[in-house]
Structure formats: C-alpha cells, structure tokens
Amino acid sequence: MRYILLNPGPVSISGGVRKAALSADLCHREPEYFALQDQVRRGLLDVYGCAPAEWTSVLLGGSGTTALEAMLSSLLPRDARLLVIENGVYGERISRIAQIHGVEFQAVKHEWTDAIDFERVAQALSDRDFTHVAAVHHETTTGRLNDIDRLAELCEKHGAELLLDSVSSFGAESIPFESPALIACAGTANKCLHGIPGLCFVVCRNTALQNAAEPPRSLYMHLPLWAEKQDRQGTPFTPAVNSMLALKQALRELAQQGGWRARHAHYSNLAGQVQRQLSRLGVQSLLSPGESSCVLNAYRMPAAQTYAEIHDGLKQRGFVIYAGQGNLESAMFRISTMGDIGNYDMERLLAALSSVFSE
Ligand SMILES: *Cc1c(COP(=O)(O)O)cnc(C)c1O
Secondary structure, three states, X not given: OOOEXXXXXXXXXXXXXXXXXXXXXXXXXXXXXXXXXXXXXXXXXXXXXXXXXXEEEEEEEOOHHHHHHHHHHHHOOOOOEEEEEEOOHHHHHHHHHHXXXXXXXXXXXXXXXXXXXXXXXXXXXXXXXXXXXXXXXXXXXXXXXXXXXXXXXXXXXXXXXXXXXXXXXXXXXXXXXXXXXXXXEEEEOOOOOOOOOXXXXXXXXXXXXXXXXXXXXXXXXXXXXXXXXXXXXOOOOOOOHHHHHXXXXXXXXXXXXXXXXXXXXXXXHHHHHHHHHHHHOOOOEOOOOOOEOOOEEEXXXXXXXXXXXXXXXXHHOOEEOEEOOHXXXXXXXXXXXOOOOOHHHHHHHHHHHHHHHHO
C-alpha cells in the first residue's frame, strides 16, 4: 500500500523527485557532482532571493538537527552570549545543543502551547548584553508559527544577531532575510522542499561564516569547513549524493510551481480543508485561528477516541498522521499537509477523516 505521509517530514515526494534520486551513480570528487552541488546551493539561495554577495548556503549530510547543531556550534563565536526562545520541543532542543557545546546561554521558557511573550524577551535583552538570539520559526510541536518578524525587530533594536530553526518552514513561510539581525537559518531537504532525507543545509550571511567559532567546536559540523570546500568545487566528507540529486529536482519543481509563496498558498488551502472537515466532525484545533503555520495543525484528541484508534483507522485508509510529543501525547494529534499531495489524495483524506471520526 502506498501511504500518504501527513507527519511533519519526511514527506510524500513526487514521481520526478523519486526518479531523480536514483538517476545516477556519482563520485563526489568528479566535476558532475560539483556541478550538481553548485546548482543546489544556488537553488537554495534562490528560494528566497538571497543575494550570493551576502548569503551562502552550506549543504551537509544529516537530518534537520544536524543543520541546527552545525549552525549553533559553528556560527556562535566562542565569546557569544545566547538567548534562546523556548515554546516547544525544538526550542528546548536549541538549549540542549547550546549546553552540550558549552555555549553561554539563557532561555526564555514558555508552556508548549504559548505564543512568545515579547515583553519577557525584551526584558531579557535589556537586562543582559546578549550577542545572539536563537528561536524556532515554525514550532512543529504544536504547529505554532512564531512571530519572527517581531523577534527580528527586537534583535535589531538590541544589537543581537538572530539564528533561526526554519527546518519546518523553509520553502513555505515568509522568512525575514531582509532584516540585518537575521544571520542564519537551518533547514532540511525533506520537509517543505519535498526532497528526500539525508541532506540538510544552513543559509547564512557570509559575515557569520567569517565570525564563526574559533577554534571549531566540532569536526564534522563546522560550517566554515564545508563552505570553504564547497566554494572551491570540493566537499570535506562524502555527501548524500542521491539526496542531492533529489533536492535539485525538488527545487526545480518548487520554482515551476510558483516558488515558496505558491507553496504557502497551496499548503494553506490543504490545511484549511482538513481543519474545516475536522471541525464539522467535532474535532477542535489546539491553537486559535491564525496562530498555526500553513504546514501543520495540531488538534485536540476527541474524548471518545484514543490516538491509536485514530492513527490506525487512518493508516488502514492510506494516511500516516503524527502523535503529540511529551506531555501533549494524550491530549493532541497532528496533521501536516506538507509534501506532494494532490486533489485526489485530499478527497480521499477528507473521506477517511469522516469515517474515522464518526465511527
Ligand atoms: C523536523 C524538525 C527538526 C529536525 O528534526 P530531524 O528529525 O533532525 O530532521 C528541527 N526543528 C524543527 C522545528 C522541526 O520541525
């Protein structure tokens, strides 16, 4: 059975991307590979129109967390003082990474269901001289889209640089690249870009690479090393060649489909259809209208059903959904409409939801 993945990555991919992944055997020390690497690096910058004179995209093997850890461990200088914004699993992960790498940091903690409290963030930035702020753009724990424009403004005002976990938003949500505060974004091939797992990336300002941690905190994840090699038609380690082939095709399809804005509109349409169908069936959204990303919505578990029943009922009908994390596990479930999902899949999904929730 072919499953449509409604979990937040990896996503259902198009036939073109699947074919591209298996289209060639490439040695990563040959010109064919370097041409591919150059195209993908350029393609990533092009998604948001980032000028190569100011921005660099650095590709490396690993999942989204690799990009996040590489961004934080290499772009935070040794004397950085970091403020972390936590309102979910992924914000807390940023703090954990900072702790492991011995970065001096403090967190503004929130409940997982809460929006960023900007008064507390402003207070923290006024109380201490933080050089950097790190936050999650789309907090996939609850589907909340954090207000990054406002955070970037606050960073500008306090002279702090902003590092963003945009793993589940890059390619589908607006990212304030024009803000001088924003210096780097971590992303992955297999979420909103519709590539396959194995490859992740950081889009960063050239100045951020120049100010990177010295000495390095990591061998594999030190971004200046990857950037330097990739700039000179090289690669420090064996890259995820097949994921690179797939991502090239996925970026081409994204551009053909109208770029990130069109993808945003498409996802919003799909998420809206699911939300309205569930609302008709008496299932409520976890967050208030307008708080969720276009990528994923969290729903309150209906009192009469368990997650296992909902999950298994949908899986029998060809759809894989996602449980809540941590202490929200019994309170909610999540549906992401990322990936190559067409009208026919949606019709079947709406019917499947109707059967499962009226049972
Ligand atoms: C998916 C995700 C990650 C990375 O998860 P991996 O399992 O390492 O790919 C990081 N941050 C957010 C917000 C995510 O949604």
